[in-house]
Amino acid sequence: MVEKLPESGKIWYNGKFIDWKDATVHVLSHGLHYGSGVFEGIRCYATDKGSFIFRLQEHVDRMYRSAELYKMEIPYSKEELTVVIKETVRINGLDACYIRPIAFYGFHHLGVNPTGCPVDCAVAVWRWGTYLGDDALENGIRCIFSSWRRIDPKTLPVTAKATGHYLNSMLAVHEAKDRGVDEAILLDNNGNVAEGPGENIFAVKNATLYTPAVESSILPGITRASVIVLARDLGYEVVEKPIKKEELLAADEVFFTGTAAEVSPIREIDSVIIGAGKRGEVTGAIQSKFFDVVNAREERYMAWLERV
Ligand SMILES: Cc1ncc(COP(=O)(O)O)c(C=O)c1O
Incomplete structure (x- = not known):
């Protein structure tokens, strides 16, 4: 509940x-x-x-x-x-x-x-804790591919964060809960991976990060943009490109980003275990850097924080 x-x-x-x-x-x-x-x-x-x-x-x-x-x-x-x-x-x-x-x-x-x-x-x-459950950040979550496609830029300006758009997210969340998992992943109208109902998604393969570009009907997330910078600063290559369902399933690591989800590892999609079935090394490094940044422990990124 x-x-x-x-x-x-x-x-x-x-x-x-x-x-x-x-x-x-x-x-x-x-x-x-x-x-x-x-x-x-x-x-x-x-x-x-x-x-x-x-x-x-x-x-x-x-x-x-x-x-x-x-x-x-x-x-x-x-x-x-x-x-x-x-x-x-x-x-x-x-x-x-x-x-x-x-x-x-x-x-x-x-x-x-x-x-x-x-x-x-x-x-x-x-006051709000971890969005996907307390153990999600550490052990990762279980997902399904939703049968609903992410809203399409031919129909709505998908880069807007508009209230009506979330009916699409709600359907995907219902489906995930009905199937007994934590969260859904939506494909775009071309069948490429788009994002979660309230999160962007990254795949890691051979220590390179891949994430769907704006062309894949995503909401351009602010956490996503921050993680791209942090990952590059950590020395990882980050590629924005269309990602196929099977590429995601074959990735070494997959994780969600978002204001609510922060950096959450995904350990299983459609009953397929991703990588080692737990938070991977690259996800761990990025998550740890992200929490250092938001907790004001990184001088270099203090411009991202606004004092209340
Ligand atoms: C549909 C959707 N995608 C992605 C995100 C992640 O965006 P952000 O990192 O700006 O919170 C959100 C959350 O705002 C969202 O609702």
Whole structure:
């Protein structure tokens, strides 16, 4: 069972901090009926040097890019939203948390055309542990290939992190849970590996990293971009290219990246054991570097951390 969020604290909603119980929407909101919202998932880490938000600017930039792709005008500047995000963490007194900013078309009229609907905006935070289970980071998770294909750029701007897009992710997650495993992997419309329902994916073969490029219908993950830099700085070659299902199954190591998943090894896909069936050496090196970076132990990457 997934744990319920605490019904407490303050949520920033349309310019004001309000009590958790008051942060509600009307049932006739456009966003509820048509999935017309954009959002982000961001992590704040408690470190020996204080609390830091990982790649805050990149997340805010992606949220505004997502809005642009849907012609939605967020009624606050990026700078204002950045200040609000930090303030929401502070006001809730959390040293480590998950941060969820969202902008969506609110109530005015109902009809697919949102013109005239307000763009409502909120930021909430909550304490959050490892997304895929406590032992996932160490021992890896079990996956299936979903029978649902990842949404296609011919139909939707897949690089936007938009609320409606997650119906596709939800179907894949249901399928994984129904089949008794931890997570799904979606293929793109050409049958190449795309990503997880909320994670990007990497394969390791002979100490080279491979990851699907944007052409494979992925959401360009901020953790993915960070891991590419870290891997190269560690001396590994990283190649962005289409990856076939069988290449993934034959990889030495496979892992997911994402704000929620962080760096999570995958030990099994469709009952095929990947590599040695546990976290591999390259995944271990990258995961350990990633946690050093987010925990402010790496001077070189301090520019990725924003103090709360
Ligand atoms: C569909 C999807 N792909 C990939 C990711 C990973 O992106 P990031 O590393 O920016 O969290 C996410 C999470 O935001 C996602 O929802």
